[in-house]
Amino acid sequence: MTDAVTRAAEILKEHRESIDRLDAILVYTLGERFKHTQAVGKLKAEHDLPPSDPDREARQIARLEELALAADLDPEFAKSFLQFIIQEVIQHHRKHQQ
Numbered sequence: 001m002t003d004a005v006t007r008a009a010e011i012l013k014e015h016r017e018s019i020d021r022l023d024a025i026l027v028y029t030l031g032e033r034f035k036h037t038q039a040v041g042k043l044k045a046e047h048d049l050p051p052s053d054p055d056r057e058a059r060q061i062a063r064l065e066e067l068a069l070a071a072d073l074d075p076e077f078a079k080s081f082l083q084f085i086i087q088e089v090i091q092h093h094r095k096h097q098q
């Protein structure tokens with residue numbers, strides 16, 4: 001192996017270590033978020049509130065798009081990601097209410 005290939009392998013390893021660390025943060029962060037949304041789902045079921053709140057979602061998406069721009073992340077991706085999570089939460093809320 002040349003020095004350049006060995007160096008590239010070291011750099012790749014460092015990036016992958018960072019990626020693994022950040023993936024763990026994402027999973028734990030999502031776990032925390034779902035704890036809160038589960039509590040919200042319980043509250044909504046107890047008080048007969050609708051599972052979804054489109055006004056709240058619109059505010060969340062607008063905020064996330066701004067955050068994404070500041071973080072150098074594609075705002076469309078950030079929006080789709082949040083919508084994907086919220087859809088999952090709404091399914092959980094609906095199950096609570098059945």
Ligand SMILES: O=C(O)C(=O)C[C@]1(C(=O)O)C=C[C@@H](O)C=C1
Pocket residue numbers: 037040041051052053054056057060085086089090093
């Ligand atoms: O804030 C709420 O009312 C929630 O139920 C949580 C949440 C979310 O996951 O952020 C999910 C569904 C609603 O449409 C809006 C937001």
